[in-house]
Amino acid sequence: MSPATPALHPSREALDDLEVLRRGLYGPDAGMRPLAVPAPMAAAALEAGALVVEDAEGVPVARVEDLRAVERDGTDGLAGAGAAPEDAHPAPVLVTGRPVWLSEPSSRPFQHLHLRAPEPLAADRVVLVEGLADIPSPVPDGARLLVLASTALDGPTAGNDVVRAASAGALAAPGARVVVVPLPPDAPDRRAALLTTLGVDPARQPRPDRRAAEQTLAIVEGHRPRGVVVLLTGLSGSGKSTVARAVATRLVEEGTPVTLLDGDLVRRHLTAGLGFSAADRRTNVLRLGWVAAEVAHHGGIAICSPIAPEDATREQVRALADGRGARFVLVHVATPLEECERRDRKGLYAAARRGDIPDFTGVSAPYDVPDHPDLRLDTTGRDLDECADQVLAALVAARSGEGDRA
Ligand SMILES: Nc1ncnc2c1ncn2[C@@H]1O[C@H](COP(=O)(O)OS(=O)(=O)O)[C@@H](OP(=O)(O)O)[C@H]1O
Ligand SMILES: Nc1ncnc2c1ncn2[C@@H]1O[C@H](COP(=O)(O)OP(=O)(O)O)[C@@H](O)[C@H]1O
Structure with missing residues (x-):
């Protein structure tokens, strides 16, 4: 074997x-x-x-x-x-x-700006952007702002700020465009290979006007609304992580900090070592809920996407959020089992049906359907953006107070 x-x-x-x-x-x-x-x-x-x-x-x-x-x-x-x-x-x-x-990597902020294939970039119009100070002010008309930086959901990365600032500059310049390549830092060989592929000669780049470059980034401070815990619950493969990431991406792109507590990631770090018995699942979801409530207590937005199969445990998370003065939004990602099983992105249902994974939610372990979620979302045949819009609307309503329960 x-x-x-x-x-x-x-x-x-x-x-x-x-x-x-x-x-x-x-x-x-x-x-x-x-x-x-x-x-x-x-x-x-x-x-x-x-x-x-x-x-x-x-x-x-x-x-x-x-x-x-x-x-x-x-x-x-x-x-x-x-x-x-x-x-x-x-x-x-x-x-x-x-x-x-194999599969396409999971989406991240500004993915739509990522260069997906070698493409001539009109070398004479390329501006290499490796930091905020490289963004010319104003951006020349028709410029190609080639941003060599990583963008990410997890935590504030400098790359997100650079792409936001470049995009702001490009907006004001007719015909200008931003393209992003997540080039790893400290990789001169890779940088040279990339520029050769794109036909860009770094020696012929215009010197950036560094004046007031940081000011290109408009950071909206102002009044800080109350924190929110969003709990997306549903079967494996229902779309919790995908929708959670899409919502978080939108927030990051508009400059709103967000903490994403994805089921798989949480299990690798915060709750490493726990299994899938009913008791371990409770511990897992409560630990996650506790962290989310702490984030929201400080005015943040925490988006969690565990299966969270038990109604009682989900209500305990609501109580944790309430106890920290945060708002709580329960989203039931109600994609039916048949559709989740058809997707089977990670091959887990097939393994569960073979008996290789015991206690698998929906197959050999229970899932309590929430009676009164703030939002019920069946993602079958639905556009991801529409689903994200609905969750965002519920989140915004909760943040502004409209979503409060009596
Ligand atoms: N027995 C069993 N049942 C359900 N899921 C299983 C199981 N074993 C492993 N996995 C994988 O673990 C992910 C679910 O973990 P969660 O922390 O979200 O589950 S729970 O809330 O504690 O019930 C789930 O991820 P998602 O597909 O993202 O939901 C699976 O990838
Ligand atoms: N409208 C949609 N919303 C979310 N996921 C969708 C949608 N339509 C299709 N899918 C697909 O369903 C799968 C959901 O997987 P995932 O987000 O990992 O689920 P979960 O986190 O609930 O296990 C992905 O392959 C995703 O591309």
Whole structure:
């Protein structure tokens, strides 16, 4: 029997690099950069001959075939092999291979601006933007603002600000356009390959007018409304994470901070070690609810997307939010089981039906349908933007007080 293929969750920089490689933006001959893999996982992966790379949401984005270990200088060999056997934390092993692309990576802020394929950018009009100070003021008409920065949902990243500011500048310049490439930092080789592919000569770039560049970014401060906890509950595959990410993305794009507590991510960090017994699920959802209520207590917006199968536990989360002076919005993502099972994005229903995953919600574990959610959303055949609009409307209503219950 062939050994199972281990799954790695690499750094955001490594995922960014894979995304740019996948789009062909480093040129046709570019290969994969080595990935740092914990030593025990590397040993298992090398034995299996392959490694699956998953993004932060657990979506498999690539399978690395023909796997081999490389030394830090790029030569073949088992990096870290010199670590003493008694070392509890042996150095990570660098591995590389041939990537076979799987699912599209999960969406993120400004994804619609990402360059998806090598494309001539009218080199004489390109302005390279690697930080706020590179954004000319005013932006020349017809400019192509090529932003080399990573954007992300999790936490304030400088990249989000840079893209927002570039977009603001481009709005005022007829014919100007912003394109984003999430180039990893400290990768001069990759930067050079990208610019060659796009036909951009950095030596011929205009010097940016650094005057008042930071002011390009309009930060709306003003009155701070009350915090909100949004709990999206529903079966696996119903669309909780996808809708939650879409809502969070909209908020980030308009400059509103948001904390996204996705079921899978929470289980990897905050509630690592818990299983899927009824008791463990309760603990999982309550811990998540507690953190969300803390975020909302300080005026923030927390969007949570666990299955949260028990009505009583969901009501406890409501009480936690109430207790911290925050508003609570319950969204039932009511996509029927048949549709969730048809989607089966992660292959879990098939495994549950085979009996490989016990206590699987909707198949072999219960789900209490909420009686009176603030919003019920069946995503079957629905446009994601419409679903996000509905959740946003409920969120905005709650934030402004309209959504309060007696
Ligand atoms: N037995 C079983 N039942 C349901 N789900 C399972 C199970 N085992 C693993 N998974 C995966 O875990 C994700 C659900 O975790 P949650 O923390 O949201 O569940 S719960 O609220 O504690 O019930 C769920 O993710 P989503 O598909 O995003 O909902 C599954 O990927
Ligand atoms: N309107 C929609 N809203 C959300 N997801 C949708 C919609 N239409 C189709 N889908 C698809 O359904 C799947 C939902 O998966 P996911 O968001 O991970 O669900 P969950 O987090 O509930 O397990 C994704 O593959 C998504 O592309």
